[in-house]
Amino acid sequence: MFVQAEDNIWDCLIVGGGLAGGLLLQALRTEQPELKVLLLERGTQLGGNHTWSFHGSDVPGDATWLQSLISKTWPAYEVRFPRYQRKIQSSYCSIKAQDFHQKLLGQHGSQILLQASVQEVRRDSVTLLDGRMFRAKCVIDARGWGAAADVKxxxxxxxxxxxxxxxxxxxxxxxxxxxxxxxxxxxxxxxxxxxxxxxxxxxxxxxxxxxxxxxxxxxxxxxxxxxxxxxxxxxxxxxxxxxxxxxLYDVPVEGGPSGGPLNLGAASGVYQPVTGYTFPQTVACVQALAKSSLDTWGEVLPALQLNYKKQARYLRILNRMMFLAAVPEKRYVILERFYLLSEALIERFYQGRLTVLDQVRILCGKPPVSVWRALKSLF
Ligand SMILES: Cc1cc2nc3c(=O)[nH]c(=O)nc-3n(C[C@H](O)[C@H](O)[C@H](O)COP(=O)(O)OP(=O)(O)OC[C@H]3O[C@@H](n4cnc5c(N)ncnc54)[C@H](O)[C@@H]3O)c2cc1C
CATH class of the missing domain: 3.30.70 (Alpha-Beta Plaits)
Structure with missing residues (x-):
């Protein structure tokens, strides 16, 4: 049951109790339990109706706070393509939203306010639709995907x-x-x-x-x-x-403190453009916040997010090859070729942390799509 802070001034207000907001609450309660944190979610459930999956290698080694939220871990995964099958001995994990809701509510119920529809989010305050206002040293906006622009x-x-x-x-x-x-x-x-x-x-x-x-x-x-x-x-x-x-195409890369609330998860526009997944990037951002002092979050978080956004430019080139250069029923050939690469490279791909050499490695060799269409898709 939510407990009001004495002066209604919080260290951190988290707006949105989906994946990003829930992970941040869990990490902060573990790593910096002295902080007064409140999570505001408009729904009656945290996490919605999702199964979030990720590779074990997506999780920073010292993110022990995450372990109790994981519903299931498997020791290996397999890919099956027409030309081959490959079993990769690398762990794979999932979080079921219903477990996420129950565990977070069970462990941090006094820091969670459900059915709290937020109307206005500012750098240091949040106002609900019903007029209630909360103040904080730091506000994190984790309200999920915004409206998509009308682009190809x-x-x-x-x-x-x-x-x-x-x-x-x-x-x-x-x-x-x-x-x-x-x-x-x-x-x-x-x-x-x-x-x-x-x-x-x-x-x-x-x-x-x-x-x-x-x-x-x-x-x-x-x-x-x-x-x-x-x-x-x-x-x-x-x-x-x-x-x-x-x-498929670049979106303006913004970085640095903007004077508004800090964005986290899908709300920050940081995701893996080829998979549409946010878990690896979100967990890395959450870990960075949990390990640094609240006074530095305004620099720490935008800097990390900027790195991901820069990497996304390359990943969108891959999307253009997939969606513009490949014949739809032959798109799988690109992935069939990709999954022959090293396990370490595959892991870095999912994390959105490819090295320059990885980027060259993915594109080199005989292209799995028409060279002409591939070149056309790049511009
Ligand atoms: C079905 C599905 C499965 C997915 N599976 C994976 C996966 O396996 N792995 C992966 O990495 N990615 C996956 N994704 C992509 C992405 O990780 C998810 O969309 C993820 O939930 C995004 O997390 P988030 O916290 O940023 O946003 P959300 O999880 O959408 O959370 C946003 C929260 O903010 C709340 N909210 C919004 N507006 C307000 C408001 N005004 N006031 C208060 N609360 C508000 C919403 O109710 C919601 O709970 C999946 C996406 C979908 C749709």
Whole structure:
């Protein structure tokens, strides 16, 4: 139950109880418990309806505060392409939003205010729709994705089902990409997380030119896929739908303290442009805040975010190759080639921390798309 600060002045107000806001609360309560922190979320649940997944290598080694939020860790993951299959012995983890909500509320309930719809966010204050005002030394805006500009872009869109099977499925590692499915509506793969011996998340994913999703058709396709593996679905436990915008062209890179609140997570525009994922970048930013003094956050956070935004320029070139140069049903060939690279490079790719050599390595060799179309896509 939320406890009001005596003077209603907080050290840190976090606006938005999604992935970024929740992680920051958890990290600050662990690393700097003396800070008076309050998380404001408009909904009745923290985290919404998500399964957030990430590679074990995305997590900074000293981010021990994260461990109790992880729902499941697997020792390895596999990719399946027409030309080969590869199992990578590197850990993969997921956080279920329902666990996230329960754990955060259980551990830090007095620092969380639900059903708090924020109307105005300033550098040192937050005003709710009902007129209540909170003041703080630092305000973090973690309200998620803003409205997308009307520009040409690609999409990673998916429908996932958590299912209960009538028999054990026999999988003990993640199937990150099963590309051995018909390549329709762009690069398509099925993603499988084995939660328990008889429970799976099965997700049908498309790298498509359009955001349209026929959820009913995709659900029935997923159930057919499961049946095709010889598994019998006893019940569908939960459904998850997503459509992540993948930018093709550069957006202005802003950096340095702006005088407004600090942005975190999707609200900061920092994400991996090829995957649409925010976890690796968000956890690194949260860790940086948790390990530094509140007086320095105005420099620490924008500097880190600026580095990610610079790297994003290169990743958007890859998006242009994928969405503009490759024929939609042959997009998978780019990924088929990519997953032959070293494990360390693959990890740095997901983290958005490619070295210059990595960037050259990804693009060198015979291009998997028409050279002419590839060159055209760069400009
Ligand atoms: C279905 C789905 C699955 C995804 N899976 C992954 C994944 O596996 N790995 C990964 O890295 N990325 C994933 N992403 C992408 C990205 O990581 C998520 O979108 C992530 O939730 C973004 O975190 P965030 O905290 O920035 O925003 P959000 O999680 O969207 O949180 C924003 C929060 O702010 C609250 N809010 C908004 N406005 C107000 C207001 N005015 N007042 C108070 N509260 C407000 C919202 O209710 C929400 O709870 C996924 C996205 C989707 C849609």
């Amino acid at each position: 872009r690609g999409y990673q869109k998916f429908v996932g089902l958590d299912v209960k099977l009538s028999q054990p499925h026999g999988l003990n590692h993640v199937i990150l990409k099963d590309v051995l499915v018909p390549q329709v509506d762009g690069y398509r793969f099925v993603y499988i997380l084995p939660w328990s011996e008889t429970e799976l998340l099965v997700e049908d994913t498309y790298y498509s030119n359009t955001p349209d999703l026929d959820v009913t058709a995709l659900k029935s396709g997923i159930l057919d896929y499961i049946a095709g593996k010889g598994w019998v679905t006893e019940s569908v436990i939960r459904q998850e739908v997503g459509c992540l915008p993948l930018d």
